[in-house]
Amino acid sequence: MARDDELIGSDRNEQGQFVRNGGQRCMECPLERLPGLHQPLSDVRRWIAAFREGEMRFGRGEQVWAQGTRPPYLYTVLSGVLMRTRLLEDGRRQIVNFMFPGDFIGLQGALDGEISHSVEAMTNVALCAFARGRFFELAAQQPQLSFDLTWLAAHEEAALEEHIVSLGQRNARERMVALAVFLVQRGIDTGLAPDGVLQLTVTQSQIADMLGLSLVHTNRSLQALRRLALVDWTLTSIRIPNMAEARRFARLDSPSPAPRPYI
Amino acid sequence: MARDDELIGSDRNEQGQFVRNGGQRCMECPLERLPGLHQPLSDVRRWIAAFREGEMRFGRGEQVWAQGTRPPYLYTVLSGVLMRTRLLEDGRRQIVNFMFPGDFIGLQGALDGEISHSVEAMTNVALCAFARGRFFELAAQQPQLSFDLTWLAAHEEAALEEHIVSLGQRNARERMVALAVFLVQRGIDTGLAPDGVLQLTVTQSQIADMLGLSLVHTNRSLQALRRLALVDWTLTSIRIPNMAEARRFARLDSPSPAPRPYI
DNA sequence: CCCATGCTATGTCAAATGACAGGGTTTGTT
DNA sequence: AACAAACCCTGTCATTTGACATAGCATGGG
Numbered sequence: 001m002a003r004d005d006e007l008i009g010s011d012r013n014e015q016g017q018f019v020r021n022g023g024q025r026c027m028e029c030p031l032e033r034l035p036g037l038h039q040p041l042s043d044v045r046r047w048i049a050a051f052r053e054g055e056m057r058f059g060r061g062e063q064v065w066a067q068g069t070r071p072p073y074l075y076t077v078l079s080g081v082l083m084r085t086r087l088l089e090d091g092r093r094q095i096v097n098f099m100f101p102g103d104f105i106g107l108q109g110a111l112d113g114e115i116s117h118s119v120e121a122m123t124n125v126a127l128c129a130f131a132r133g134r135f136f137e138l139a140a141q142q143p144q145l146s147f148d149l150t151w152l153a154a155h156e157e158a159a160l161e162e163h164i165v166s167l168g169q170r171n172a173r174e175r176m177v178a179l180a181v182f183l184v185q186r187g188i189d190t191g192l193a194p195d196g197v198l199q200l201t202v203t204q205s206q207i208a209d210m211l212g213l214s215l216v217h218t219n220r221s222l223q224a225l226r227r228l229a230l231v232d233w234t235l236t237s238i239r240i241p242n243m244a245e246a247r248r249f250a251r252l253d254s255p256s257p258a259p260r261p262y263i
Numbered sequence: 264m265a266r267d268d269e270l271i272g273s274d275r276n277e278q279g280q281f282v283r284n285g286g287q288r289c290m291e292c293p294l295e296r297l298p299g300l301h302q303p304l305s306d307v308r309r310w311i312a313a314f315r316e317g318e319m320r321f322g323r324g325e326q327v328w329a330q331g332t333r334p335p336y337l338y339t340v341l342s343g344v345l346m347r348t349r350l351l352e353d354g355r356r357q358i359v360n361f362m363f364p365g366d367f368i369g370l371q372g373a374l375d376g377e378i379s380h381s382v383e384a385m386t387n388v389a390l391c392a393f394a395r396g397r398f399f400e401l402a403a404q405q406p407q408l409s410f411d412l413t414w415l416a417a418h419e420e421a422a423l424e425e426h427i428v429s430l431g432q433r434n435a436r437e438r439m440v441a442l443a444v445f446l447v448q449r450g451i452d453t454g455l456a457p458d459g460v461l462q463l464t465v466t467q468s469q470i471a472d473m474l475g476l477s478l479v480h481t482n483r484s485l486q487a488l489r490r491l492a493l494v495d496w497t498l499t500s501i502r503i504p505n506m507a508e509a510r511r512f513a514r515l516d517s518p519s520p521a522p523r524p525y526i
Numbered sequence: 527c528c529c530a531t532g533c534t535a536t537g538t539c540a541a542a543t544g545a546c547a548g549g550g551t552t553t554g555t556t
Numbered sequence: 557a558a559c560a561a562a563c564c565c566t567g568t569c570a571t572t573t574g575a576c577a578t579a580g581c582a583t584g585g586g
Contacts, residue, residue: 084424086424086428088428088432088514089514090514092432093432094427094428094431094432096424096427096428107413107416107417107420108417108420108421110417111413111414111417111418112417112519112521116421116424116425116516117424136410139406139407139409139410139413140406140410141406143402143403143404143406143409144402146402146406146409146410146413147399147402147409149413150370150374150402150409150412150413150416151374153370153413153416153417153420154370154371154373154374154375154416155374156420157370157371157416157419157420157423158371158379160420160423160424160427161347161349161359161379161380161423162379163427164357164359164423164426164427164430165349165351165357165359167427167430167431167475168357168430168472168473168474168475169351169355169356169357169475171572171573172572172573203532203533203534204533204534205533209431210431211431212430212431212432213573213574214573214574214575215534215574216535216536216573216574216575216576217572217573217574219534219535219536220535220536220573222534223534223535235533235534251351251352251353253379256375258375434542434543435542435543466562466563466564467563467564468563476543476544477543477544477545478544478564479543479544479545479546479565479566480542480543480544482564482565482566483543483565483566485564486565498563498564527586528585528586529584529585529586530583530584530585530586531582531583531584531585532581532582532583533580533581533582533583534579534580534581534582535578535579535580535581536577536578536579536580537576537577537578537579538575538576538577539574539575539576540573540574540575540576541572541573541574541575542571542572542573542574543570543571543572543573544569544570544571544572545568545569545570545571546567546568546569546570547566547567547568548565548566548567549564549565549566549567550563550564550565550566551562551563551564551565552561552562552563552564553560553561553562553563554559554560554561554562555558555559555560555561556557556558556559556560
């Protein structure tokens with residue numbers, strides 16, 4: 001997992017560390033090297049560099065956003081993995097989706113007041129921070145970026161759609177395989193799983209909250225999948241011995257190889 | 264349900280009727296009167312009028328888009344209700360979401376090649392058709408529209424998020440109530456349920472496919488809700504006697520009253 | 527070393543949900 | 557009247573999933 005230790009910390013927050021900086025570091029953006037991303041043109045990049053406010057860091061388990069609040073910043077994920085969760089009043093929790101490097105956090109926050117979900121870091125993460133108030137400038141001045149943003153929104157929508165299909169139509173084991181395939185694929189695309197094994201700490205309780213299953217049933221299903229040699233999912237890693245077979249088992253379509261833009 | 268009979272039909276399709284026209288009818292757009300929509304400025308509207316290609320009509324049950332194809336047009340819903348569905352190879356079907364007047368159909372289609380879902384008319388519908396190929400012009404020339412599009416995408420995302428919470432955390436009855444509240448609320452916002460009762464033909468089999476339940480269990484749960492006087496959902500209408508109580512039962516947040524933009 | 531903590535595993539029973547089969551009702555057609 | 561189609565309802569039984577209780581197993585701190 002992204003281990004970003006050399007913190008240039010300045011402003012201490014109750015959660016997260018803010019690193020104000022003019023943006024010249026954009027020219028050595030960590031997203032440049034990632035296989036699954038397509039790079040912005042250099043003048044667009046200059047504009048992004050001027051737009052950004054600084055960098056933010058959070059440790060595993062820290063909340064980046066809290067449901068029902070009004071976020072001051074929007075972010076692009078520079079490194080690490082986060083999850084988007086929703087809480088019901090009675091304590092039930094649903095994990096809605098995941099964010100990998102290159103993903104944009106905050107469309108909802110940009111346009112509405114309060115956000116309907118929380119965002120929590122699953123690993124140590126580094127985020128590129130933009131001011132929420134200046135969001136409209138982006139659409140007005142940079143049609144390409146606005147287009148990219150719409151692209152990201154549409155693809156996020158497609159991912160949620162897939163998740164809905166899982167929850168609605170697939171049984172416990174199929175759901176797990178579908179989720180594992182999704183995560184590993186995103187890991188490969190963003191350079192977090194170069195060898196096809198995603199090193200990511202996910203507890204069974206988190207898996208349960210993603211898939212809408214009880215903890216116990218999650219445990220049993222994981223064991224079954226391990227026995228079937230379909231998915232080997234431990235606390236710290238996800239391994240899929242045979243990707244094609246896993247896809248077939250969960251009745252997943254073949255992956256779409258389109259490179260993602262980022263901001 | 265929208266009964267648009269005075270067809271000025273010209274081009275007969277195997278499904279749907281296309282009405283080519285320059286767009287002067289935009290100035291008497293049926294979306295103008297709807298309570299939940301916020302109207303575009305008049306110069307933006309003129310631009311939309313020039314952008315649009317014509318009008319398309321479909322009857323209940325007809326497919327507007329088929330999963331896996333490459334749609335030539337993008338649409339804004341002028342009247343009627345549609346649903347977005349996904350099919351698994353083995354025949355299982357998941358209904359992903361619904362489209363009401365003012366909704367934009369096609370972000371995914373605009374940006375990718377093939378679309379991952381089908382779109383089917385639940386009533387007779389009229390759609391405003393835009394050419395897919397000219398989509399980028401919109402972002403480049405009309406920042407306000409591009410912004411609105413992003414707004415719609417973000418809110419579609421929020422709706423799917425809510426749906427995921429339902430499927431993942433709520434039991435059968437709660438899911439039904441949540442769905443009923445969602446549909447009736449959208450009906451009220453778009454003028455389809457002025458008296459709080461949504462006149463919309465939905466079969467129990469469709470409800471089952473939205474909620475990820477079996478047909479039989481759907482039937483029983485519907486009856487239970489009728490007995491509890493929470494939701495009275497018949498083949499042709501949805502009535503919620505006490506909205507506040509229904510919301511409490513399904514543990515739904517209060518509705519966000521933000522008016523939607525449209526294109 | 528002990529202890530606390532957080533996570534995974536297992537057993538037993540109960541509740542929710544699904545599968546199958548069949549009957550009833552409405553509506554439209556001949 | 558007869559028929560068919562599409563939908564809704566009900567009974568019975570099987571399967572999946574959840575609830576609760578408990579045990580095991582690492583890891584880290586004193």
